Amino acid sequence: MADLDANGAQLRDGLRYPWPQPPASGEVCEVAPGVLWLRMPLPFRLDHINLYLLQHEAGWVVVDTGMNTAQTFAVWEQVFSQVFDGRPVLAVICTHFHSDHAGVAGWLSERFQCPLYMTAGEFQWLHVQVPAAPAPPWAFTDFYQKAGFSAVQAGEFFAAVQNKHFRPLPCTGFRRLRQGSQLTIGGRCWQVLIGNGHSPEHACLYSAADGLLISGDQVLPRITSTVGVQATEPQANPLRDWLDSIERLRAVPDSVLVLPSHERPFFNLHQRLDQLVAHHQGHLARMLANCTEPRSALELMAVLFPTLSGRFDELMALGETLAHANYLMAEGTLVREERGGLLRYRRAPTGAKAPDPQQVF
Template identity: 35%
Template sequence: MSERGGLRFPWPAPPDDGTPREVAPGVLWIRLPLEMVTDHVNVWALDDGAGWTLVDTGLDTPGAHAALGRALATPRMAGKPVTRVIATHHHPDHVGQVARFAAAGAELWTTRSAWLNARMLHLDARDGICPETEVFWRRAGMAEDQLARLAAHSAESLWRHVGPLPPSYRRIAAGDEIVAGGRRWHVATGHGHAPEHAVLFSLDDDLVIGGDQMLPSISANIGVLASEPEADPIGEWLDSLHAMAALAEERHLVLPGHGLVYRGLPLRLEQMIARRRSGLDRLRGLLGAGVRTVPECFPALYRRPITDELFTLALSEAVAHLNHLARLGQARRDTGADGLWRWSAV
């Protein structure tokens, strides 16, 4: 057991990619590689007796495919098929391999928003970016040379590594009770990082499958996209964290979408709320000192320089914070003759 930032980690190091580790009876931790800023994703295998339920699947890339194949071929898992996939949310690194399991007969269980968003975004997969995203990035302050460099590596391109989700699925929703891995699970849903993100609270022991709603160290990206430029995901995220806090207990063992398994969920939710509120306070102070473009707001929100690798995530998240201040009546956005958004305090 190690401790960091008030959280407790029963396993100080993760399992090797594709090597299952049992974290509770009938529950296996499988780590898959990602070729992204975040270099891995966690998949949870729940033993249903005749087969396995997988919670999330990783991207459909050669590395992730091979690592998950190695896990399924181990003595601990061999001989039983994957009969169900539960997707916590629609992001590519969580639903990328759903299609191949569905083709082999596995049933997909997920929220309606996750299924609809994944289906829509897969149909819109492309090289480069759509015109709406290009306009959004320019208005938010992305320079022309940056836009040319980053267009080919956008999240829209990432959907090329996701197989098509099946045309039918089993819907799960907040308040549902489902059975998997010999346990009954209460379904809660969060918003902000992804609409209707499913979190599973075991009713029979201390497990919580938290997805990206309950990461142990990094905070999930909370960003505004070109499809909904006036959205307030920060407000949705804060509301969700407060709702999850009503369910969180010190005894809970959290199985997150990335990072290490941990205990200390009530504290972790408090930390995530405090982090967002602190960022909003700093941003208010910066706007009070003068008019700013979105990239000029980065120093109030981020402690390190923002490189190309992180720029689109940082841009979308900065817009999210600014939109939230605007929703509170504490900031305003004006569009200049050059088409650029400039923000000021109210």
């Protein structure tokens, strides 16, 4: 059982949670004047996403939107009538392109004829979709077979990502957010802080005057943000990008109230940053320790993620495994070799140099 401080906040694993319980699914809770926390349901084991509703003049600004599901539309209709009381959505802000964050951004923008704000990188990736086809393209199958999966299993992965829930509704235009952009909403100034690694140009919103950080998926309590390599960019090094982003976030005061996209709002940002770095350092050390002999990505995935359920979990776990492998290769501590169409990884010989970043193959 978690402890409580003198103010009734819950203390757990070095973090302080002002709200011991989240609002019920589809309900809202005020976390600061003019800032509402909406718990939007998701059809997965991670069964929710936190959206934030910012009051502005005679309407509202929405931060993230939920996934493209019938349940999402139903909750929004409830919010429009019971929370917004007929007042319009004046703008939609998406922290990043993932389907639970931007799934119905286009619908909201069109319905209220209001602008959509995103970074350029996220807007572009919003339109990069796995093609709808009866069979996966060769690059998709090649990616998973080189990791150790069969062609049949690759086809099952392809079917999993074809689910319409993962396809955000189309957005025809946007207004660009950049590092340091400032948005004045309801008399409160929010500064845009860009993070990388979980997604290309993830936008966090920071109010210095009020000590608030809408962190999206860049910083989460209890669970860790997915940092993965996908078939669309198999040589990417997202873990390097993500760790660099974590260091930049240390410039934000530890005293802020962090408003994440999953779990509950919390205090002690820097403690959580330390925990997240330690988590990935542990994965890196475990991977190296298991690469004294050549190992496939599938074998290494079993080391880092011994308990998985279903193809979607395997998709996420493989992406994370390859992110750690690519990071270690870039550091020069792991090398990769291909034999018979299978990639294997082993510890680099002592004194080996990191690979040339300009190498094509």
